Amino acid sequence: MDTLETRELRYFVAVAEELHFGRAAERLGMAQPPLSRAIQRLERRLGVSLLERDRRGVSLTGAGEVLLHEGRAALDAVTAAARRARRAGDPGGPRDRLVLTVKAAASHELLQKLLAAYAAEPGAAEIEVLPSGICEQGELLRDGRADVALMHTPFNSLAGFDSEELLTEGQVAILPAGHPLTARGTLSMAEISDIPGLPLARWARDGAYPPGPGPEIRDQTQLAQLIALGRTAAVIPDSARAWLWAEHAAVPLTDAPPVVTHIVWPAHSRSLALAGLIRTATRL
Template identity: 85%
Template structure:
């Protein structure tokens, strides 16, 4: 069976995502004519049309949709293999090479749980080095798939666990985080509808897979930015109850009466064979 080269997949995914040969060529750092020829050669080799080309522009065929989905997964798998291989050959300790794991988590969530987990795991004999990477609302799954992370703390119903193995760690309610001086800060509870429609205090918007959802609220890139904007009275945010651990004196947390409970899971790629990761997961479930 004929195989595809990583280069061909990168070319096609760029065109399929941009739906414009000029923008795709610019993104890839190459001229447009060789990119067009490469896609045409790919279609001939596969024996199917991947793109519809007409005066109105470029669109994907059914076969193109399939290759885009599969191509993204293949490129992620290739990137993951490279990143995890490099981590496996990391810095040596006094007794030889030391394992290193990268853990992704939503910035500001599960703070106390993570603190307990890292302390408990560090006490284990031969514990690997853990690097913690804060991320946006829905970026943890992408980071697991492309190898930037080996394990993640993810939260349902907001994160999809499809394609991963996971263990449930904790269930908690949700809170609205408001400026301490706001008129609603004295309330015992709030509803989701009330929080989403506060005059002059729009909901913060976290990146989802590299894009921000529409809305008037500010685009949030990290927890410090969010904390500052809440304190300044520029935005409001909804978080699991455990986010109380990082609140400032200028913040107030009000429970949400009708928000679904948030379940924190420890999540990892289903194919992982890392002994260090297995030990971390065992520690997490014992907590």
Template identity: 80%
Template sequence: MDTVENRELRYFVAVAEELHFGRAAERLGIAQPPLSRAIQQLERRLGVTLLERNRRGVLLTGAGEILLQEGRAALDAAAAAVRRTRRAGDRGAGRDRLVLAVKAGAFHELLHKLLDAYAAEPGAAEIEVLPSGTCEQEEMLRDGRADVALMHTPFNSLAGFDSVELVTEGQVAILPAKHPLATRRSLSMAEIADVPDLPLARWPRKDFSPPGPGPDVHDQTQLAQLIALGRTMTVFPESARTWLWEEHAAVPLSDAPLVTTHIVWPAHSRSRVLAGLVRTASRL
């Protein structure tokens, strides 16, 4: 059976993502001719055309799209294996450790309950809490930076993971306390979608950002400050009330989708300490 090396996958994924051999070569830190030869050799060995090359650039074929999807997953899996193996080696004969990825600033109460309850269990592992940006937990779990994560549907994809539901809650609009809308008992999604003086904040992920002229935000501290200054507002689950400033107000949204928090882990995991954490979370 033909095999594909990690190096070849890295080369192909770079070209497939950039759709340009020159940019891909620069990204990889190699010259363009050997990159082109490597892709041609990969196509010959697989017996398929992965890329269509023409004067306007590079396009993925159907086979190329499949290899891009599977190649990313394979590279993530290899990176995850290395990271988790090194983490296990670093522990040596010491106490077991799990890395838990959580969305920065969210679900303080649930997280406190989980950590306190698990710490009371016999033989509990050390838990390193790794705050992450919006929707980064999925990537961190796939590439091995985290062993387990708290993720939130409908925002996160749980595909390829095992999970247990923990809590479901509504959403609120977080806006400046002095804004006229802050006095409302509830708002609709339509009402907050077009407020000229208070556009919705935009996050780096395009599929997660609302349309419109709102400011780009990259972390919770920046977002909190912009809301306090009256420059933007945002939508968060109800539990986000725990990190609000005095300059903020939270107004329930009557028609926003419910948010469900899950504890999530790789489907292939056989970790004893991870199983113990999941059992504790399930009992909360």
């Protein structure tokens, strides 16, 4: 039988992510024995082994890895469908509304132009802007909290989404004001990567921070404060200068990879309001 229940997928994903039946049961708020039986029934129905169990613990089989990847996507889709349906049927809310998520303080000028141009279109929907943390826009699109996003490559993954390119720009180094290197007209990536006492800030990628001596950054405010205090430096798109403090200085980088801003949306979307916003964005 090929049909899977949402409950079964939630059980399996919890076990597959925890790789421990006890922790998975605690996460799900249930006892361990019924969880173990549910996974065994799922394996029998599918006719494959999803988990390897031995004295060392639990690990995923090849089939289990596939189901974990597909199961996460399916659960996200179910959650997104519920959220979007609830929002569409809200009697107290606007009939047409789009939630646009963008990384806080990024693409400020482009976002202003986009919102103004779209608002001038006949029949434009209401746009709710949802600021997000670093690299969170994809998650917000997948689980239905947002309908559309402004995302940036190479920092964000666009896998599984439809997108249109809007803007390509260079990058700048952000240093504490008064640092000797701020007197330079330009810098190279090698120079910014090896400043004594001023390590580059580190952002999480896929839930993990890359190795390095720089501080682990969780949000824009933390980054701004640490740069102002002379504890770190950062490399950001040129347009992000909009959030700089007086205690910061920006120096263009000659060899940093270009940053491309995209408007991004779920591939299955059939929203006419979204189609209108995308048309406006690509005309800017």
